[in-house]
Amino acid sequence: MGEISIKINIADRVYPLRVSTQEEEIIRYAAKKINEKINELQENYAVRDKQDLLAMCVLQYATGMFKAENNVNNQQAEVEDSIRELDNMLTEFFNK
Numbered sequence: 088m089g090e091i092s093i094k095i096n097i098a099d100r101v102y103p104l105r106v107s108t109q110e111e112e113i114i115r116y117a118a119k120k121i122n123e124k125i126n127e128l129q130e131n132y133a134v135r136d137k138q139d140l141l142a143m144c145v146l147q148y149a150t151g152m153f154k155a156e157n158n159v160n161n162q163q164a165e166v167e168d169s170i171r172e173l174d175n176m177l178t179e180f181f182n183k
Contacts, residue, residue, distance in 0.1 A: 124147065
């Protein structure tokens with residue numbers, strides 16, 4: 088599929104982008120969530136500078152992303168341990 092030109096508004100600034108048609112919906116949704124988070128931060132804190140709000144927003148999303156990655160890595164390690172344990176059990180069973 089081809090690329091299309093879109094304009095995304097984040098923190099009252101417009102960013103022209105060229106994206107694949109497959110990514111458009113995801114990018115628009117991400118921009119919407121960023122703007123919602125900025126509005127939430129603006130309401131909860133006495134911060135008006137958009138740069139500060141963007142930095143706080145990025146920090147929250149990055150923290151969430153790292154937590155999710157860590158969770159996936161932990162789950163993967165647990166699955167690998169279970170597979171090793173099962174493999175050992177089967178090896179012992181078939182060696183009898």
